Amino acid sequence: MGFQPVMDARKRRILEAVTDDYINTAEPVGSRTIARRYNLGVSPATIRNEMADLEESGYLEQPHTSSGRIPSEKGYRFYVDFIMKRKPVSEDERARIRRTLAEKRREIDLIIEETARILAHLSRYAAFVLSPISRAGVFRRVEILPVDSRNVLVILIIDPGFVRTHLIATGRPLTRQQLAHIAQFLNLRLANLPLSRIGTQLLREIKSELDDYNSFVDATIEAIAQSLEDRHEEQVYSDGQVNLLEQPEFQDISKARTVLEFLAEDDALYELLSGVVETRGVTVTIGREAGHPSMNLCSMVSAPYEVRGVPMGALGVVGPTRMHYSRVVALVEFVAENLGDILTRILVM
Amino acid sequence: MGFQPVMDARKRRILEAVTDDYINTAEPVGSRTIARRYNLGVSPATIRNEMADLEESGYLEQPHTSSGRIPSEKGYRFYVDFIMKRKPVSEDERARIRRTLAEKRREIDLIIEETARILAHLSRYAAFVLSPISRAGVFRRVEILPVDSRNVLVILIIDPGFVRTHLIATGRPLTRQQLAHIAQFLNLRLANLPLSRIGTQLLREIKSELDDYNSFVDATIEAIAQSLEDRHEEQVYSDGQVNLLEQPEFQDISKARTVLEFLAEDDALYELLSGVVETRGVTVTIGREAGHPSMNLCSMVSAPYEVRGVPMGALGVVGPTRMHYSRVVALVEFVAENLGDILTRILVM
DNA sequence: TTTAGCACTCTGGTCGTGCGAGTGCTAACG
DNA sequence: CGTTAGCACTCGCACGACCAGAGTGCTAAA
Structure with missing residues (x-):
């Protein structure tokens, strides 16, 4: 963390372009496409050379010989850590989040539930909220x-x-x-x-x-x-698992099943999220980093939420590794802050 | 209800054979198969003739010309109402249900949750339990x-x-x-x-x-x-939606999505189950009978559960129209009775 | 160092083709 | 007259061939 591997500017831009494009299209992306869509001022051939380098150092991979490249887990990691800029949550979305949470201002459980719902809805992935209480109380x-x-x-x-x-x-x-x-x-x-x-x-x-x-x-x-x-039964609220079925990577039903079965287990989710409470800020967990085979094709963007600086719970979004990180990271951050604020206002310390 | 359409014994046996076979294999079933697997003492040719009749009167249908037959909704209806024999819940399963429910004997919400879980698990379909309270209280x-x-x-x-x-x-x-x-x-x-x-x-x-x-x-x-x-928020407990992904009819992801999206909405489920409380005994709702487009490919087996004769809630199993009705009907009935008993024992009237 | 050109590879879609399962019909049979 | 055997016919599906398109790696020139 914090250590940035050496990578010249052009390679970064190319890695960025490949990742962005792949995130948007879900298709392996080739040198020609990049040259056309992103004007890096160099020819496809040059890009090809750079991409070969990037593949060799493990940031890109080829699904099969002579196909376009896609980012590897390491590539995503680099993208997330050093390249990506958070895409700010639109004013519309902010307003909507605030309004939704404010409406249900009376009951904590409802707020939590609603948080999961809106997070799932705005991210278009699966969302989870670990309700407060836990060790901090x-x-x-x-x-x-x-x-x-x-x-x-x-x-x-x-x-x-x-x-x-x-x-x-x-x-x-x-x-x-x-x-x-x-x-x-x-x-x-x-x-x-x-x-x-x-x-x-x-x-x-x-x-x-x-x-x-x-x-x-x-x-x-x-x-x-x-x-x-009690292992805090019923404390994970989730929503939007079906959203994952929209993703091309889960068109294959057996892959979808692995993930959905995993996400349907409360215990598994609890385990996944309970560690998040101890972290600070937004964390991105990519593919196998989660350490659970069923999550190999997925990434998680998570953050704790705090009441007066004390972490009280956690929330997160789970999607395919090809996730809109820039959007989701900002979203998760905003929702976590907001939930914290709302809870702070309600709770008397 | 109660009126049994005229149908000679052989046609019944053939309808039964077709339905049973289709339920087990999910493949359209032909005359040869029936002659081989079920010994009706007649040749495939005869069976063909009968099947043509059954198709004409709407009990069977052909997915495409010159393929085997599958039961229509009307066929399932007849099967469920007049032909099928409930397959008793095995002693193993009974014991398991009783044990599971008895374990969580202390808290009603946990019992309800556990009921949904075991129902989903034993039926291998999706299960829903509408928690008690409602009008009866x-x-x-x-x-x-x-x-x-x-x-x-x-x-x-x-x-x-x-x-x-x-x-x-x-x-x-x-x-x-x-x-x-x-x-x-x-x-x-x-x-x-x-x-x-x-x-x-x-x-x-x-x-x-x-x-x-x-x-x-x-x-x-x-x-x-x-x-x-309140519309009794949070009162529908569900489990096992992912089980549906095992079914061949939902290998097509778009079909699976329609159903799972529908089943993910609490309101929709509430609506589906709240009517069940007013029924008596086990009800089978086949395909479009549910009156909801998203459920066209599904059937529901449902029953209310009662505390001292007063219906307090409802539970049900949702699966493909090609459902193991004989097994599930018996299961739902048993679980509903058992849940009623357990609640009766806990509640002081 | 960059780029143009080129030969090569691999995927995905389309098109026939053949096979198997199953039907409907007709004619024979008890 | 109901039942059965036989037969021609129809589909769906799996398989293989084929082609187009996208993309690569390499070489040689700018």
Whole structure:
């Protein structure tokens, strides 16, 4: 990172031209095309020579002998890191994003959902949003509300401003007082702890203490424990997977299946995105860099979003490696910032 | 319904054979094949004659002259209504369904989600579950819980045993007492009303009354109103859409896209399933019967699920018209019953 | 160092061709 | 009179040939 390999200006321009063209047309691009469409002031023959060099150093590749060139992963990498200019999000799109998010200003889950939707819609790829909470939060308090004689609603309140509720069947009726006791005890032990500190062992401790105190709340406390140590189920919101079917690289149904099957697994997505929370700014992951075979044909553009400088979640766009990086990078950045702003406004820190 | 068109036994057996074979192989089936694979005791020539008749009366069709026959929608209809025998769910599968649902016995949303998952998995098609609540419920009470100075959690408790929570930014701080007042007032007006009775006008009334009472709770009450009259957002759980890509009829990506795009819209699914709640038992909807162009190539097997005889929601499987009806019908029926049972056990009526 | 020219390669589309599966019809059969 | 065997006919599809177009690498000239 930050180290820029040596490459003379003309090679850069050619790599840029090949990449741009391929991104737009999805066809291998030849020297003639470049000479015609981009005026580099040199002849196709010269371009051919340069392209041969670029291929040798691994930035371009040929799908088959005597066909045009396409960028390799390394080529995309270079393009993204050193050549590409972000294509600013149009005022139209900005307005639209702001409006959409502002409309649903009331409920966090809806905002997140809407974010995934608009991101998918504007990128024309698949979009994912990892909802906030996670490690950054602090446990504030728990409330337990009787719903009926056998069900209680456990409400976990996380600072800043998030709430997780769990409807739990208790098995046996519990009185309001009993519930209050349990809640009180839990709050005593957990209040103001960072979520990252609340691990399985602490919960086990608390559980055993509560067992002594009142043996038949077992089920309840266990469920609470579960919900806290939970791998944050349901926290990845996604949209636009079908958009990928528009891409020529996924006309082959077996390729499409590999990707869509992968993207349909919540766990896989969670894993993909959870690492993003720790990054800063927009990250582009190209093809095999993701380290997952099903994603070999895909790239991901991702960014964390922050509330007052604290990263709270992440979002991203997944498309073919031949992705409109310049557009998507800017889009992801803008949406991440915007989501952060909206959340900051809603949440009281 | 109930009226069985005249059709002699041999024609029935042939229609059955054609349908079964086509369902299994996805290839148009010819007279020779039938004579070989199913021993009807007659020669291919006879079968040809019968098939010509069946085609004339609209039960079979030929993709192109001098190719085998495939069932028409009318053919499937007859097959489903009068010929097919449900293929009982294997003991293995039963056990698996019961176990899966029982595991997640604590939280209704998880149960619903898991139901969609197992249904998709066992049917190998796409599965949908419309979560309970809906018209059948009775509003029991609302609780409003302060989360922090600007956010409240509105908890709607519906009988039987369902809970909807909404995290709402109030704009201005509200005291605990104010919240209690509002809740009390709402409960006075809404408690024990069937949800079907709580319409936009009633809510508007209440809102205006509350406006008088305390003008700045506007946002809150409006949000509550919204959440009640809401088109039940997020209530359709789906899974297994990618399974459809396995089907030969969707190898053509453009066909696959039409269907998957349709199935990706929550609203469309909601519409599709919400009608099912009013039906009894398993319903099979074949191709264009669904009345939606995107579903022309698909069939749906659906059923409501009930808690103590009251229909609470619905579930269904969507696959190609060439669907394993005998298997799926039995599966859907079993899962619907099971889900009903599980919910009955959890919910206190 | 760049460019023009040229021979070569490879892909993708089009066109026949042949094969196999299946039909409809006719005539024979029980 | 229903059933069956036989036969000519029809398609769709897979296969191979063929051609055009795009693009390359190389060589030699500018």
